[in-house]
Amino acid sequence: MAAPDIDPRGSRHWPAAGPSRVPNWVYTDPGIFAREQERIFEGPSWLYVCLDAEIPNPGDFTRSKLGTREVVAVRGANGAVNVLVNRCAHRSMQVCSANRGTVKEFTCPYHQWTYDLEGKLLGLPFRRGFRGQGGMPEDFQPEEHGLQRLAVAGRHGVVFASFAQPNETLEDYLGPTMLGWFDRVFSGRELTVLGYQRQRLPSNWKLMFENIKDPYHASLLHVFLVTFGLFRLDQQSAIEMDETGRHGVLVSRRGEQKLNDATAQMSAFRGDLRLADPRLLEPVREFPGDATVVMQTLWPNLIVQQQSNGLAMRQIVPIDAQNFDLVWTHFGYADDPPEMTQRRLRQSNLFGPAGLVSADDGEAMILSQAGIAGNDDAECVVEMGGREIANVPHMVTETAIRGFYQHYRAVMGL
Amino acid sequence: MIAAAPGVRASPALRARLADLYGAYDAALAEGEYERWPHFFTEACVYKIIPRENYDSGLPIAMIYAESRAMLTDRIAALRKTMLYAPRIMRNLTTGIVLHSIDADGMRLAASFAAFQTLLNQPSKVFLVGRYYDRAVDDAGTLRFTERICVTDATLVPTSLIFPI
Numbered sequence: 340m341a342a343p344d345i346d347p348r349g350s351r352h353w354p355a356a357g358p359s360r361v362p363n364w365v366y367t368d369p370g371i372f373a374r375e376q377e378r379i380f381e382g383p384s385w386l387y388v389c390l391d392a393e394i395p396n397p398g399d400f401t402r403s404k405l406g407t408r409e410v411v412a413v414r415g416a417n418g419a420v421n422v423l424v425n426r427c428a429h430r431s432m433q434v435c436s437a438n439r440g441t442v443k444e445f446t447c448p449y450h451q452w453t454y455d456l457e458g459k460l461l462g463l464p465f466r467r468g469f470r471g472q473g474g475m476p477e478d479f480q481p482e483e484h485g486l487q488r489l490a491v492a493g494r495h496g497v498v499f500a501s502f503a504q505p506n507e508t509l510e511d512y513l514g515p516t517m518l519g520w521f522d523r524v525f526s527g528r529e530l531t532v533l534g535y536q537r538q539r540l541p542s543n544w545k546l547m548f549e550n551i552k553d554p555y556h557a558s559l560l561h562v563f564l565v566t567f568g569l570f571r572l573d574q575q576s577a578i579e580m581d582e583t584g585r586h587g588v589l590v591s592r593r594g595e596q597k598l599n600d601a602t603a604q605m606s607a608f609r610g611d612l613r614l615a616d617p618r619l620l621e622p623v624r625e626f627p628g629d630a631t632v633v634m635q636t637l638w639p640n641l642i643v644q645q646q647s648n649g650l651a652m653r654q655i656v657p658i659d660a661q662n663f664d665l666v667w668t669h670f671g672y673a674d675d676p677p678e679m680t681q682r683r684l685r686q687s688n689l690f691g692p693a694g695l696v697s698a699d700d701g702e703a704m705i706l707s708q709a710g711i712a713g714n715d716d717a718e719c720v721v722e723m724g725g726r727e728i729a730n731v732p733h734m735v736t737e738t739a740i741r742g743f744y745q746h747y748r749a750v751m752g753l
Numbered sequence: 754m755i756a757a758a759p760g761v762r763a764s765p766a767l768r769a770r771l772a773d774l775y776g777a778y779d780a781a782l783a784e785g786e787y788e789r790w791p792h793f794f795t796e797a798c799v800y801k802i803i804p805r806e807n808y809d810s811g812l813p814i815a816m817i818y819a820e821s822r823a824m825l826t827d828r829i830a831a832l833r834k835t836m837l838y839a840p841r842i843m844r845n846l847t848t849g850i851v852l853h854s855i856d857a858d859g860m861r862l863a864a865s866f867a868a869f870q871t872l873l874n875q876p877s878k879v880f881l882v883g884r885y886y887d888r889a890v891d892d893a894g895t896l897r898f899t900e901r902i903c904v905t906d907a908t909l910v911p912t913s914l915i916f917p918i
Contacts, residue, residue, distance in 0.1 A: 438806065535804065536814065563836070693914035698915060
C-alpha cells in the first residue's frame with residue numbers, strides 16, 4: 340500500500356471530529372475516486388464477481404465489472420473459475436463482447452490473438468511473418484502476453500476475485516461474524532439465477548453502502564416497508580460489524596401493521612393502507628432463526644439482500660465520482676418448489692429500479708448527490724446512536740456508517 | 754393505425770376498437786391519470802416490465818411483475834402514497850401495432866414503445882425503448898389487455914422506474 344499521507348490535491352483533510360463527520364468531497368473529488376480505484380478496488384480486497392450458478396460448465400463465461408475494470412469469469416477445463424481482465428494483451432481490445440455464453444477459447448476479433456480459458460496466449464496469426472517478411476520479433480514470448488488473471492476465491496457458490504493477492508483468505512477477510520450471516524443464505528445449497536436488473540444512479544457509490552448501513556432512514560423513508568410491517572425501527576433488530584468496520588450487517592424481524600409509541604414518530608406509517616392483492620407480501624420463513632431481513636454490506640462492492648424471500652446480490656459498480664451502476668442478480672435455490680419461485684418473483688416488486696422500496700433509495704441517493712454537488716466544503720453529520728463504533732441491538736444508529744469510514748480512512752490515508 | 758399480420762382477417766371495426774384501446778392507454782399515461790391505468794386490464798391479467806436480457810434467456814425476474822388488476826391498483830396506490838421520487842414527466846409513445854392472431858383466447862398483438870422522461874430543470878431524455886407483447890380480449894363489450902409484457906431493449910435503467918409504461 341502506498342504511503343498513507345499522500346493527498347491527490349494536497350488540500351484534503353478529514354474533519355477533526357473523525358468518523359462522525361463525512362466531508363462532502365469524498366463524494367465528488369475525481370482525485371479521491373482515482374485513489375479509491377487504486378487502493379480499494381485494485382488493492383487487497385476480495386471483490387464479488389458472480390455466482391457459480393451463472394457459469395456451471397467448463398467454457399461458460401459471464402462478464403462482470405470490478406471497480407472501473409471489466410473482467411470475464413470463465414469456468415476452466417478443470418472446473419475452476421478463472422477471472423480474466425477483458426483486454427487483449429496486444430492492442431487492448433475487449434476479447435469478449437457477449438454478457439454470457441459458452442466458449443472453447445477467447446479470440447480477439449481485431450487480430451485474432453487467441454487465449455485459452457486460463458487466459459494463456461495460444462497463438463496469433465503471422466507470428467513468423469509471411470514468406471519471410473514481417474512477423475513478431477524472434478524473442479517474442481507468448482507466455483508473457485496472456486490475459487491478466489486475478490486471484491480467485493469462492494465460497495458456497497459465490498465467486499470473489501482480487502487484483503492484488505490479499506494476504507488473508509476470503510474467510511479471514513469476511514471474519515467470523517460476517518461468515519456466519521453469509522453462510523446462512525449460502526449454506527452450500529445449489530443456487531439458481533432468476534434474472535438481472537441494472538440501474539444507473541447519478542450518485543457516488545459509497546452512498547449505496549451508507550444507505551444499507553443506515554437502518555435509521557428505513558423507518559422514515561420507506562412508507563411501504565413501515566406500513567406493512569416488513570421493517571421497522573421498533574422491531575427487534577441488530578447492527579453488527581466485523582473487527583475492521585468495513586463489513587456490516589443489518590438484521591431485523593418482521594412485525595405487524597399496528598400503531599404504538601414508535602409509529603407515532605414515523606409520519607411514514609399509513610394505518611389506512613391495505614393491499615388489494617395481498618399475494619405480493621406472503622413471506623414464508625426459510626432460514627434458521629427469527630430474522631426476516633438480513634442485509635449484508637461486504638467491502639467493497641457487494642450487498643447480499645435477504646428481505647423475506649427476496650434474495651439478490653447487489654453489485655456496486657463505480658463509474659466515476661458522481662455515478663455508479665447497481666447490478667442486481669436475483670436468485671433462489673435449485674430445489675425451490677414452483678410456489679417459492681413465484682413468491683420470490685412477486686416479492687421482487689419491492690426491489691430494483693422500480694422497487695416499491697428500492698426506488699425510494701435510488702431517488703434518495705440522487706437527491707443526496709444533488710445536495711452534495713457544489714457544497715464540497717460542507718460535511719455530513721453521522722452522530723445518530725452516538726459517536727462510537729460498536730455492535731448494537733437496535734436500529735436508532737448510524738454506527739455502521741462510522742465503522743465503514745473508519746476503515747475507509749485507514750485504506751485511503753485520509 | 755393497426756396493421757394485421759399476413760393471413761389475419763381484421764374488420765375495420767375491430768381495428769378501430771383496437772386503435773381506441775392503444776390510444777386511450779397512452780393518453781391516460783400522458784396525462785398522468787394513473788388511476789385509470791388498471792382499467793385497461795382484465796381483472797385476471799399479467800403485466801410485466803422485463804429487460805430483454807432476462808426475457809431472451811428465459812429468466813423470469815421483471816422490474817414490475819403483476820398477476821392481477823388488483824396488483825396494478827396496489828402499484829398505483831404505492832406510487833401515490835408511499836414512494837419517494839423527484840418530480841418528473843413521462844411520455845409514452847406506441848407505434849407499429851400489429852395484430853398477429855385471433856383465436857378463442859383472444860387477440861395477440863405486438864408494438865414498439867418509447868418512453869421519455871423529463872426531470873425538473875433537465876432536458877427530456879429517452880428513458881426506455883422496447884416491445885409490447887400483448888393479449889387482448891372483449892371483456893363484456895370493452896377491449897382490455899389480459900396480458901401486456903413490456904420487454905425493454907436496455908436492462909440498465911437511468912435513475913428509477915416510477916410510473917408504468
